[in-house]
Amino acid sequence: MMKSEKPNLSAIAHTLGVSVATVSNALSGKGRVSTELAERIRDTARSLGYVPSVAGRALRTGRTGVLGLVLPDIANPLFPQIAQAIEQAASSAGYGVLIGDSRGAVEQQTQAILRLIDRGVDGIIVIPRRGTRISDIGCPVAVIDTPATPGNTVASDHWGGGEEMGRHLRELGHERVLILGGSPLSNVQSDRIGGLRAGLGSSVRAEVLWLEQHAETHGADAPLGLAAMVKDGVTAFAGLSDLTAVRALTELQAAGIAVPEAASVTGFDDLIWSSVITPSLTTLRMDMAEIARQAVQALVAVIAGLPQGRVTALGTVVADSNSVPMMLMLRQSSGPRAVDNRNVEGDEA
Amino acid sequence: MMKSEKPNLSAIAHTLGVSVATVSNALSGKGRVSTELAERIRDTARSLGYVPSVAGRALRTGRTGVLGLVLPDIANPLFPQIAQAIEQAASSAGYGVLIGDSRGAVEQQTQAILRLIDRGVDGIIVIPRRGTRISDIGCPVAVIDTPATPGNTVASDHWGGGEEMGRHLRELGHERVLILGGSPLSNVQSDRIGGLRAGLGSSVRAEVLWLEQHAETHGADAPLGLAAMVKDGVTAFAGLSDLTAVRALTELQAAGIAVPEAASVTGFDDLIWSSVITPSLTTLRMDMAEIARQAVQALVAVIAGLPQGRVTALGTVVADSNSVPMMLMLRQSSGPRAVDNRNVEGDEA
DNA sequence: ATGCGTTGATTAATCGTTTAATCGATACTC
DNA sequence: GAGTATCGATTAAACGATTAATCAACGCAT
DSSP: OOOOOOOOHHHHHHHHTOOHHHHHHHHHTOSOOOHHHHHHHHHHHHHHTOOOOHHHHHHHHSOOSEEEEEESOTTOTTHHHHHHHHHHHHHHTTOEEEEEEOOSOHHHHHHHHHHHHHTTOSEEEEOOOTTOOOOOOSSOEEEOSOTTSTTOOOEEOHHHHHHHHHHHHHHTTOOEEEEEESOTTOHHHHHHHHHHHHHHOTTSEEEEEEHHHHHHHHOTTOOOOHHHHHHTTOOEEEESSHHHHHHHHHHHHHTTOOTTTTOEEEOSSOOGGGGTSSSOOBEEEOOHHHHHHHHHHHHHHHHTTOTTOEEOTTSBEEOSOSEEOOEEEOOTTOOSOOSOOTTOOOOOO | OOOOOOOOHHHHHHHHTOOHHHHHHHHHTOSOOOHHHHHHHHHHHHHHTOOOOHHHHHHHHSOOSEEEEEESOTTOTTHHHHHHHHHHHHHHTTOEEEEEEOOSOHHHHHHHHHHHHHTTOSEEEEOOOTTOOOOOOSSOEEEOSOTTSTTOOOEEOHHHHHHHHHHHHHHTTOOEEEEEESOTTOHHHHHHHHHHHHHHOTTSEEEEEEHHHHHHHHOTTOOOOHHHHHHTTOOEEEESSHHHHHHHHHHHHHTTOOTTTTOEEEOSSOOGGGGTSSSOOBEEEOOHHHHHHHHHHHHHHHHTTOTTOEEOTTSBEEOSOSEEOOEEEOOTTOOSOOSOOTTOOOOOO
């Protein structure tokens, strides 16, 4: 059963009759060890099932090999994608990922960061709450927000994505578009709107409906009255997230308005259900794998003190490119503009 | 700027002219220290901003104060709820949470667990892949699956939830129900189906459509043909997750079948969009906060070697109660059975 | 006065790894 | 052949916290 206590460096050193330092050097490839002995050391290390003690190493080197991940609100439906990508990137860079939740309030974000630092993380990846700036904390930070945000490390090209979507809708012939946003405070949403407007061009009329504001005046889950807007001439609804897009889509369908025949609906983020609903949702997918890879790489470079590790004036790390293109997922919910919706049947709300 | 190096025990000891051991004793409250001196030590510790080194402590005590969290697939839309609840519970118990992703494959699950153990976690919380058993690994494990699963630590009462939902549908007068499941291998889904059948009673005809199987024969995102089933007399669709419920809901709507007037749709899990779609989705919410609390508590009890810490024959920790009730969220997508759907308009697919 | 128990503090060892300093021994240069 | 690199390995000192063992001092009963 070889239930022997976990093997450590001195166990290996002892079985081979050498010193622990030599073993350490051999395994890390740092000091000077004869290739032949190094080989034997690696062999016995493997056969003994040696795995270095993170605690011992951390104590000596001052680095834990752990990154912290802070999200505005862990309950965000985007979280799975993000967490998976970050974990994957960190793991293949030899790092673990400790999660920190800043559930809601802004000051909680700082709290979460401080807790992670107290736990000894080597660096932190923050997806900041809308409008928040990351003040100078005592460890390397990668910020994933918007290419336009000062101090941003790397992020999706929300503007470019919006532009592509806008162009798509314009080419379909839409002339009145309603943009459905959550809150004007979000950098991400501002970028997406800017891009949408640019892509739609000056000939297309685009208005914005802020859901947060709507919720305040009409109650939390009140209908948005989209059917009336269709009657009024709106033929496309561009949600700034798939969540609001699905909300719009179902509200239209429930009112008897066919999507995409009578009205188009588009979203952002390609959340998991976007492809399974009927009609499947035209949306923009973020390349989270690439974003995560870059963020982690930049962070690790600074942590390891590599020459390519660079830091902004705000103390955040900088990646190769701070903007990663989004990918338009053309699906069924967007189509050519309906010729005339004024006499469409729908209306229930 | 007091950029002094991080204060450690000896820094405190030095400023007060006492030994580090005394400081350690005072702060941990373990050894024998005069109350007056202990007070002074705590004061200076606070004023120096002392925070214990996790590495040092881990090396000495062998415990890191970190729990691992392993999920079947991090991309699961339930992940946010779970992660947030676990992080919260762990945090208030003084533990950090390290995430491990077993992205897909079953053997990856074991890999993820081993990686976490190598990182020195004190315990692991696993939400196992369907049908997977957790073999004896070298550290305390809490399993969140199904009350009926052998070795389960704590979980939602999926059966009871299903029963409640079944009763709800029966009371609405439905006589033919289609249950929409993903895969028959899932313990959770089996329980939910069992409960649904029990709640519906013997007078209600209930069939199951397995989406995974359907995808294999008809292609990944093929329509489920629900409109035809409505014509055939089915008046209620019970999704085993909100994801499939929304899929069903939109497919029905797109086919011109009014929900809940012509057909009811229900789900499980109360995922984030369930409340914002139209009609909002009747579903069952899990009490993840309570589940997480119990799992963490049980795990920590075993880790700390407390007398109330108990372990099953399979090596998993046991909680106070292994079953937490689900909560029926009555919303708009379920209603009384339509008298006759045979001549309903809908049909497009 | 001797012995004993208690209190309040210190000493010193230990956890496992890294790394600068050291030290033989061999090889090379002039 | 004496001085000097170079190579290959060892020694020993950290890193910061915990904890068993020890110790001085004091009170108190015999």
